Amino acid sequence: MKNDYIKNLNIFIIQKKYKLLNKFIYNFQNYIIFLNNNNILTLYNKNIILGEVYELIKYFNNEYNILITNKNIDRIKILDIIIKKYNIKNYDYNIFYEYILDLNNVINDNHLNVIINPLNNIKIKIMNLIKDHGSNNIISILELLEIKYLKIYNNYTIDFINLLNDISFITKFNIKKKKFIKKI
Numbered sequence: 001m002k003n004d005y006i007k008n009l010n011i012f013i014i015q016k017k018y019k020l021l022n023k024f025i026y027n028f029q030n031y032i033i034f035l036n037n038n039n040i041l042t043l044y045n046k047n048i049i050l051g052e053v054y055e056l057i058k059y060f061n062n063e064y065n066i067l068i069t070n071k072n073i074d075r076i077k078i079l080d081i082i083i084k085k086y087n088i089k090n091y092d093y094n095i096f097y098e099y100i101l102d103l104n105n106v107i108n109d110n111h112l113n114v115i116i117n118p119l120n121n122i123k124i125k126i127m128n129l130i131k132d133h134g135s136n137n138i139i140s141i142l143e144l145l146e147i148k149y150l151k152i153y154n155n156y157t158i159d160f161i162n163l164l165n166d167i168s169f170i171t172k173f174n175i176k177k178k179k180f181i182k183k184i
Helices: 002-037 043-069 073-085 093-106 110-116 120-133 138-144 155-167
Strands: none
Touching: 002 043, 002 073, 002 093, 002 110, 002 120, 002 138, 043 120, 073 110, 093 110, 120 138, 138 155
């Protein structure tokens, strides 16, 4: 029973991440088409960028199929370690997934990172595309970065993020690994 739970949980996490990343790729494709339709991006550049996206989709699907069809013995062992280490009971898969996401925000554990980011190399490639070409959705960038803005920001900040999301699109951005300093 426990092994089946762990195997099914592993597949659930991989599928959840696949759906999330797939949504970002789809939104990015629509964003590039939007830029071209509004004469912000030339047809030539649109085709080059979409060509990169299609190569990414092919690579993405191959990686996903490998993760799903292989036995993933290493991931299953890591999941078992996490369940024992953090004394996690057999929860609903969604509850377990949200729990380990929150746990990873508090405790930076390599085992947790491996489990919650099964397609991390794809996520990095998507981030690089978005960094280079932008996005029409600030909230999706926050989600891709796994920033739970609804939990960590107050209502005023959330309203401001939603306003920015509705009225703007980002042409490029850069992520800096700096520690946040709270000014009093």
